Amino acid sequence: MHFTVFFTKTLSEKIFLVLTAGFVFSLQGFIVLLLLIPVAVCSPVFLPVDCTDLYNRGFGQSGVYTIYPGGPVSPVQVYCDMGCQDEPDSGKWTVVQRRKDGTVNFYRGWDQYRTGFGQASGEYWLGLENIHLLTLRKSYQLRVEMEDFEGGKTFVHYSTFSVGPELEGYKLSLSGFTDGGGGASLSAHNGLKFSTFDKDQDTHSKNCAMLYLGGWWYGECHAVNANGLYSWGSSTFGIGINWESWKGYEYSLKAITMKIRASDSNVSN
Known part of the structure; x- marks a missing residue:
């Protein structure tokens, strides 16, 4: 046999x-x-909440996995950045947003930003509800990695990151900034609610999501527009994938990735 x-x-x-x-x-x-x-x-069934759980159970290879931020009835696919094998503390990152080639349209309405869209193997948005559920269950840190079209790369790091419930507008909370060269533009969005073209929760008299073609934690309107229009470098003021403190408002980044990791993991910059 x-x-x-x-x-x-x-x-x-x-x-x-x-x-x-x-x-x-x-x-x-x-x-x-x-x-x-x-x-x-x-025997308890293994339902990983995030990529840290997967890493700690022996899944050390970067790739697409299924996690359960809201329990067994809410599986969601996610890309896990498990880092380098010779640097065990460089991984365990759960990618919540990724732009890299313009293949996915990020100018979408509230329902899609709430639930998520795209493919975990490429460009995607994990979903505000999923991100909220993750940060409700654990304390997280945030790392944002960026790349321009000339080969330049940079990052920023926040030691705490969370997204509030929908009733509070999925409010962004950040603290503990460490500059890897990108500058503190994202700090300007701390405490703001999320807005889309069909749900305006910004502090501007007009709809920032409509003005700058994205969905984001807009205020008056933005210093970061990570979900803006993919524009291959030079772009019209404010509508591209902008990070003002690194490339200004008239340059759209080639790539940007937002990833989170449980705060009890060591930080490796």
């Missing part, structure tokens, strides 16, 4: 793999299944 060896993390996963392999249709497989079920019922 041919046996397939499965390297899994939980007994429930073993049962699933035994079933899908067709092993249960043999007498030996049926006996194994009967032995595993009572133990598996009493």
